[in-house]
Amino acid sequence: MESNKKVSIKLLTREDKQQAFEKTREQFDIPGVKLVLITEEYYEKALELCRDYFVPDEPLNKAFGLQYTEEMESFWLQFLKLHLSLMFVDEETGEPIAFRTTNIASRGEKLDLNSIKTNSLREILRFIFYCDNEAGFFDYYGTDEAFNFLGLVVSRKYQKRGFATRIFRAAVDMIRHFGFDEVYIKGAGTSNYSKKIYEKEGFEILYETFYDNYEVDGRFPIQNTGEHKSMKEYGFKVTQKQS
Numbered sequence: 001m002e003s004n005k006k007v008s009i010k011l012l013t014r015e016d017k018q019q020a021f022e023k024t025r026e027q028f029d030i031p032g033v034k035l036v037l038i039t040e041e042y043y044e045k046a047l048e049l050c051r052d053y054f055v056p057d058e059p060l061n062k063a064f065g066l067q068y069t070e071e072m073e074s075f076w077l078q079f080l081k082l083h084l085s086l087m088f089v090d091e092e093t094g095e096p097i098a099f100r101t102t103n104i105a106s107r108g109e110k111l112d113l114n115s116i117k118t119n120s121l122r123e124i125l126r127f128i129f130y131c132d133n134e135a136g137f138f139d140y141y142g143t144d145e146a147f148n149f150l151g152l153v154v155s156r157k158y159q160k161r162g163f164a165t166r167i168f169r170a171a172v173d174m175i176r177h178f179g180f181d182e183v184y185i186k187g188a189g190t191s192n193y194s195k196k197i198y199e200k201e202g203f204e205i206l207y208e209t210f211y212d213n214y215e216v217d218g219r220f221p222i223q224n225t226g227e228h229k230s231m232k233e234y235g236f237k238v239t240q241k242q243s
């Protein structure tokens with residue numbers, strides 16, 4: 001795309017996304033690992049990562065006992081279809097290694113929680129909306145929209161080798177390559193490890209909620225999160241490089 005011409009994230013075309021991705025891919029080099037933009041041919045592999053690792057292992061999903069249902073699958077698929085999400089695939093076997101999913105967040109947008117049938121998913125979203133509200137991202141940055149970092153996952157056997165950090169960086173780079181004059185990323189870290197990454201990569205901490213303090217109707221629904229004690233909300237202003 002021509003630099004600095006886009007005024008809204010929502011106006012990015014499929015071609016803009018492909019071009020920004022190609023620029024990111026050119027700079028990417030991990031032997032044996034392929035960086036892909038999640039498009040139609042990769043939906044299934046991305047959903048596999050979601051079903052096998054993100055749903056069972058992410059601290060909030062775990063605490064609420066989230067199950068992978070058809071509703072969950074459609075929930076994730078709608079975001080993948082934006083073609084803003086990245087995945088690492090083993091070059092030799094084609095096995096999915098990691099994803100960093102991204103969608104678009106807008107000021108004032110509302111999701112009717114009653115439309116969510118899966119109880120645990122509804123309660124997780126209720127918690128996230130509560131934190132979003134407290135964090136006040138849009139007022140803090142004086143913006144009406146942002147790229148929103150959703151799920152980050154690495155399949156178990158590839159963890160603790162820097163893959164999450166690398167795919168996180170690639171996702172920020174891809175956003176940089178859209179060439180906006182001014183654009184922001186909104187994100188949340190629910191695990192100690194993802195929080196480390198956000199902070200290492202220079203994201204600002206806007207808000208922190210401790211899981212065991214979160215109260216709904218006199219109950220404290222987020223328990224047993226082990227070493228992961230809080231969720232932090234982050235923001236980042238993307239600047240033109242840096243490398």
Ligand SMILES: CC(C)(COP(=O)(O)OP(=O)(O)OC[C@H]1O[C@@H](n2cnc3c(N)ncnc32)[C@H](O)[C@@H]1OP(=O)(O)O)[C@@H](O)C(=O)NCCC(=O)NCCS
Nearest residue numbers: 057058152153154159160161162163164165190191193194
């Ligand atoms: C969170 C997750 C994506 C991290 O993936 P990863 O590839 O192992 O992460 P990295 O190797 O890039 O490590 C990031 C940091 O966390 C640390 N870390 C990762 N796993 C760790 C573990 N099991 N124990 C202690 N530290 C760990 C790393 O040492 C690194 O810290 P450093 O930069 O100070 O060295 C992965 O654990 C996962 O998929 N968890 C389940 C889903 C989830 O919780 N997602 C986060 C939602 S916001």
